Amino acid sequence: MKLEPRFLEKIANSAIQEGIADIVYSEFDTPLGRLLVARSDKGVCLIAYPGQSQRALLGRLSTSLSPRIVLSQQALAKTQATIVSYLEGRTSSLDIPVDLSLVTSGFGRRVLENVSLVARGRVTSYGRLAQECGNPGAARAAGTALGRNPVPIVVPCHRVLPSTGIVGGYGGGSWRKQYLLELEGALPKS
Amino acid sequence: MSSLPPFWLLVEQHGDELMRYARRLSGDDAEDVLQEALLKALRSYPKLGNGDHLRAWLYRVTTTAAWDLSARRRRRPEVLIDSLPVTVSGSQEQDGDDFGSLIEQLPQGARAALTLRYVEDLSYESMGTRLGCSPEAARQRVSTAVRSLRKRLT
Numbered sequence A: 001m002k003l004e005p006r007f008l009e010k011i012a013n014s015a016i017q018e019g020i021a022d023i024v025y026s027e028f029d030t031p032l033g034r035l036l037v038a039r040s041d042k043g044v045c046l047i048a049y050p051g052q053s054q055r056a057l058l059g060r061l062s063t064s065l066s067p068r069i070v071l072s073q074q075a076l077a078k079t080q081a082t083i084v085s086y087l088e089g090r091t092s093s094l095d096i097p098v099d100l101s102l103v104t105s106g107f108g109r110r111v112l113e114n115v116s117l118v119a120r121g122r123v124t125s126y127g128r129l130a131q132e133c134g135n136p137g138a139a140r141a142a143g144t145a146l147g148r149n150p151v152p153i154v155v156p157c158h159r160v161l162p163s164t165g166i167v168g169g170y171g172g173g174s175w176r177k178q179y180l181l182e183l184e185g186a187l188p189k190s
Numbered sequence B: 001m002s003s004l005p006p007f008w009l010l011v012e013q014h015g016d017e018l019m020r021y022a023r024r025l026s027g028d029d030a031e032d033v034l035q036e037a038l039l040k041a042l043r044s045y046p047k048l049g050n051g052d053h054l055r056a057w058l059y060r061v062t063t064t065a066a067w068d069l070s071a072r073r074r075r076r077p078e079v080l081i082d083s084l085p086v087t088v089s090g091s092q093e094q095d096g097d098d099f100g101s102l103i104e105q106l107p108q109g110a111r112a113a114l115t116l117r118y119v120e121d122l123s124y125e126s127m128g129t130r131l132g133c134s135p136e137a138a139r140q141r142v143s144t145a146v147r148s149l150r151k152r153l154t
Helices: A005-016 A052-066 A077-087 A104-116 A126-132 A139-147 A172-185 B006-049 B054-072 B092-103 B109-121 B124-131 B135-153
Strands: A023-030 A033-037 A044-048 A069-071
Touching: A005 B006, A023 A052, A033 A052, A033 A077, A044 A052, A052 A069, A052 A126, A052 A139, A052 B054, A069 B006, A104 A126, A104 A139, B006 B054, B006 B124, B054 B135, B092 B109, B092 B135, B109 B124, B109 B135, B124 B135
Parallel strands: A023 A069
Antiparallel strands: A023 A033, A033 A044
16 A cells, blocks of 8 residues: 555645644756755755755755655645746746755855845856955855855856856756856857 | 654655554544644654654554544544554564564563564464464453553553
8 A cells, every 4th residue: 555645745735734844845857857845934945956865865954954854746836836937948037035054154154145146147256256255265165165055046056157267067067057057148058 | 953864754664554554443544543643743753862763653653643533533443453553564673673662561471472473473373382272362362462552552
C-alpha cells in the first residue's frame, strides 16, 4: 500500500494551516532543470539546482532552521508559477520574498543584500560589490559569499562578473549563468 | 540546532507501514488516524531530544491517535486481539532493536510469547510444542502479552 499524493498533500496543507510546518518545499521543472525550492514563513530560503542530494539539502534546512519540514506542491504553486514564468521569459519581475536565515555571516548577508540591488539587465564586478559592502579589498570573499548564495535566481548572484569580462563561474554551472544573463538582456543571445 | 532528520523524510520512509498499521487498528478510519497521528507527531517533533527510535515513536503516536479517535466515536477500535501494535517485518537488526526496546518492560512470559510469535514467526502449534502447552494456551499467552503491550503503548 503506497500513500497517495492526494493524502500526503492533505496532511501537508493541514500542517501549514495550523502553522506547524516551519519549512515547506517542492520540486518542479524549469528551463534551468528541476529545482528544489523551500520557503519559511518569511520567504524563499533555498533554491537548489539539480545534482545536489535532496536528503542533504533538507538535512541542512533541518539542522539550521527547523526539522518541521513538509512537502507541498500546492503551497508553493504561486512561487513555482512566478519562477517558471520568469525563466521562460514571459515575465520580467521576480517578486518573491526572500529569507536569508541560512546565511550566518554578516558579510555574506551584506553581499547578498547588495547584489539584490543590481537591476535586471545590469551587471557588477566582485570588486565593486565588495566595495559597496564596505570592504574594498574583499573581492574574493564576496565571490565566496555569492558562491554560497542559498537563493540563486531570486538573489541575482549571476549578475556579478569577473573584471575580465567573461561569464565566470557559477554554482549551478556557467551555462545557467549565461542563460540568465541573456534572458535579462545583460548579454546578447548566443 | 537540531539533530533530527527532516520530518517529511520520516513520512516518506515509514508512511506506508504506518498506514498498514493504522488500517489494522482502525479499519476504514485509517486515513483519519494516520493524518491525526502525523500532525500530532509534527507538533511535538522539535521537542524530541534526539533522532533515536523515531520509528517506534511514530508507532506509539499512531496507536494513541487510533485510541483517541475511537474514544471520540465512543467505540473501541476494531482490532484483532493477536494483532501486534508494531510491525516487525523488514530489517531484522533494526526490528530486533526497536521491538526489544518496546517489550523489555513486559514480564518474561509475555516477552517470550511475543518473540516466538512475531520475531520467530512460529504458529500456535509450534509455540505450544516449544512452550510445553496446548496451541490454545499459546494463543492465550500471546493475547495476554499483546494486551499488556497495547496498554504500555497508550
